Amino acid sequence: MEFIDLKSQYQASRALINGRIQAVLDHGQYIMGPEVGELEARLAQFAGARHCITVASGTEALLIALMALGVGRGDEVITTPFTFIATAEAIVLLGATPVFVDIDPVTCNLAPALIEEKITARTRAIIPVSLYGQPADMDEINGIAVRHGLAVIEDAAQSFGATYRGRQSCNLSGVGCTSFFPSKPLGCYGDGGALFTSDDELAKAMREIRVHGQSKRYVHTRIGVGGRMDTLQCAIVLAKLELFDWELQQRQRAASAYDALLLGKDMGVRPVGRRDDRTSVYAQYTVVVEQRDALQAALHRAGIPTAIHYPVPIHRQPAYASPGGADACPVAVEMAGKVMSLPMGPYLSTASAQHVATVLLDAADISRRSSVEPVALPE
Ligand SMILES: *Cc1c(COP(=O)(O)O)cnc(C)c1O
Numbered sequence: 001m002e003f004i005d006l007k008s009q010y011q012a013s014r015a016l017i018n019g020r021i022q023a024v025l026d027h028g029q030y031i032m033g034p035e036v037g038e039l040e041a042r043l044a045q046f047a048g049a050r051h052c053i054t055v056a057s058g059t060e061a062l063l064i065a066l067m068a069l070g071v072g073r074g075d076e077v078i079t080t081p082f083t084f085i086a087t088a089e090a091i092v093l094l095g096a097t098p099v100f101v102d103i104d105p106v107t108c109n110l111a112p113a114l115i116e117e118k119i120t121a122r123t124r125a126i127i128p129v130s131l132y133g134q135p136a137d138m139d140e141i142n143g144i145a146v147r148h149g150l151a152v153i154e155d156a157a158q159s160f161g162a163t164y165r166g167r168q169s170c171n172l173s174g175v176g177c178t179s180f181f182p183s184k185p186l187g188c189y190g191d192g193g194a195l196f197t198s199d200d201e202l203a204k205a206m207r208e209i210r211v212h213g214q215s216k217r218y219v220h221t222r223i224g225v226g227g228r229m230d231t232l233q234c235a236i237v238l239a240k241l242e243l244f245d246w247e248l249q250q251r252q253r254a255a256s257a258y259d260a261l262l263l264g265k266d267m268g269v270r271p272v273g274r275r276d277d278r279t280s281v282y283a284q285y286t287v288v289v290e291q292r293d294a295l296q297a298a299l300h301r302a303g304i305p306t307a308i309h310y311p312v313p314i315h316r317q318p319a320y321a322s323p324g325g326a327d328a329c330p331v332a333v334e335m336a337g338k339v340m341s342l343p344m345g346p347y348l349s350t351a352s353a354q355h356v357a358t359v360l361l362d363a364a365d366i367s368r369r370s371s372v373e374p375v376a377l378p379e
Pocket residue numbers: 057058059060083084086087129155157158179180181191192193
């Protein structure tokens with residue numbers, strides 16, 4: 001069994017993908033070819049945002065968004081420590097300081113109630129992450145941002161295709177960033193990403209920053225980066241978009257198969273919570289477990305791959321030690337010791353999901369029994 005089955009996905013879209021790749025090879029415009037604009041128009045329409053700007057990766061999207069907002073030295077940006085490193089990395093690369101706010105123990109997303117106490121005169125932006133494919137509490141976060149004059153960048157690297165109160169992830173705040181890393185819900189076959197906004201000025205700035213800050217050829221009106229997504233990768237995403245709605249349904253089906261066996265069981269295994277005003281695209285199907293090492297080993301012995309997203313919260317990473325120290329964000333620390341992601345994807349069969357869930361519950365049952373102290377019998 002594969003953790004994410006990209007080969008079956010390719011087989012399902014093979015003719016479309018091959019055709020799109022061949023078209024690029026034939027026209028030969030490998031950088032900023034016609035597929036780039038075509039993809040941007042399709043994605044903007046999908047998300048409901050006025051602008052989509054494709055970029056070299058999800059990491060680059062975060063960096064360019066922060067650059068366009070003018071975040072730099074001395075500024076603070078509020079974010080979650082329970083995310084992939086790129087979220088905080090983009091902040092630090094610009095000389096700004098990430099200020100970590102703890103997460104909600106149910107969803108593992110940024111806890112809005114804890115944000116305001118961390119806002120200072122230097123705070124410029126908030127970056128919530130829509131973790132595992134489920135949008136963060138965006139309305140609450142946007143409300144706080146409006147009160148304090150801050151920007152909100154949704155790190156939607158894992159959540160393209162998810163919805164929140166009827167709107168699409170990536171279009172839930174001033175700027176949305178996503179990634180087309182191969183294993184993300186909408187992936188390419190290399191690196192790629194995109195920015196979304198309905199703010200014309202910001203879109204212009206992000207477009208220019210993407211190509212070395214050029215407003216016209218060899219006219220550099222701002223400091224930029226080499227941040228383009230290449231035409232071949234855009235062509236691959238265009239092909240994959242044809243099956244994307246169907247794949248989202250299949251992700252939901254696989255998640256429901258897990259849910260049917262894992263939800264509401266008092267076995268020391270609980271799926272990360274979902275809220276009913278939003279949908280997840282299940283970039284990961286993640287459970288919170290006791291005795292993770294034992295369960296992971298049992299699944300491994302049964303040939304079932306698992307992954308930990310993420311084993312160390314960023315404020316405990318050597319390069320990111322924060323002013324609050326290692327004791328900050330206790331919920332993130334606890335979850336980092338308990339989460340485990342199971343095989344997931346549109347091509348995971350219902351029978352496979354049931355098998356994984358059954359092996360997991362059996363292992364949880366055994367490890368719970370063996371952890372119960374034997375009762376001392378009276379003489
Ligand atoms: C994958 C990911 C990124 C980075 O995307 P890349 O395309 O790999 O650079 C950023 N943030 C989160 C939450 C991610 O999962």
